[in-house]
Amino acid sequence: MTRRLQKAPRLFALGALALFLAADGADPNDGGPVTALASVLVPAAEGELPPPSAYDCRSPHPRRASPVPLDCLVRRRCRSTLVVAHRGAGIDSFAPVPGTFVPVGGFAPENTLSALRWATVVGADMAEVDVRLTRDGCLVLLHDRDVARTTMGRGRVERMTLAELRGLKLRTGQFAGDFSCERIPTLREALALAKGRIGLYLDLKTHHADVVARAVRNAGMLDQVLLFSPDPEVLALARSAVPSVAVMPRARRQAEIAALLAPSARPEAVTLWPGLFSRENMLSLRAAGVKVFTDGMYYDVMGYLTNDPVAYAPLKFREPDAIQVDRVDLLLRALGRRR
DSSP states (O other): OOHHHHTHHHHHHHHHHHHHHHHTTOOTTTTSHHHHHHTTOOOOOTTSSOOGGGTSTTOSSOOOOOOSOGGGGGOTTOOOOEEEEETTTOOOEEEEETTEEEEOOOSSOTTSHHHHHHHHHHTOSEEEEEEEEOTTSOEEEOSSSBSTTTBSOOSBGGGSOHHHHHTSOBOOTTSSSOOTTOOOOBHHHHHHHHTTTOEEEEEEOSSOHHHHHHHHHHTTOTTTEEEEOSOHHHHHHHHHHOTTOEEEOEEOSHHHHHHHTSGGGOOSEEEEOGGGOOHHHHHHHHHTTOEEEEEOHHHHHHHHHHOOGGGGHHHHTTOOSEEEESOHHHHHHHTTSOO
């Protein structure tokens, strides 16, 4: 066992301690323990990554850097391990208590067009974004039900109009680069930017999956977009509206895997609970043409603390078809796709 891997338990403990202290109500602005722990995060070394000008407001047309075919998601014989950028450029922050926002990392504001540009130029194969519906029926990208964590405003998305949401200024002070142009984007804008450049993994935070499926079809991106929901009824609604739309449920129990293998309900992909990563499950799912996704966000703690691709090495042993993380730059290096 290498010295780096021996350090893993300590690093995970440090990350857990940071979350515990923050959740205990510590204020990140008071110079206390959360600030101290945040100060040990290792920034990415200069020269290793694209400059902000390659993906911020100065770069409206990014070039795809990934060598993986755009339609790998729906191609049964495409065996490349897809690298998925969580919220485009990683999570901005978390709110342990209302009104307290602890910066985590990221290279651009999450769930924005700049985040999609970042994922594209760094070499990710797909970008995961969250989709919600406004009061006036517009699809937008936002993770939280309330806008307070990522914008300077307050209020729930479903109670606000698109115009009200577009009037909000995003929290961008922690990022290097010019993000003054950024506002909460619409799904239509995200689809237009991603088309021909990067796959999209749409995490549905709305029950109106039929509306989302039609938007993907109308954009001509059925071979480039995946719809995820933990609710099978939501995905069924998407399929009833657009039978050819690619969908991905979550499997937490063995019995759910058996149900997924039924021809009438077979999805394009499934995200597996860690305990279900057995060789038997992987073989049966792949034989049925179902790609296996996994989340590596637990490993992001070590990635942010060390800025070292070894943080993601354990994920390779699961041999998934796709891995979703914040630090796609480090995962790409762990997979040998970046220097």
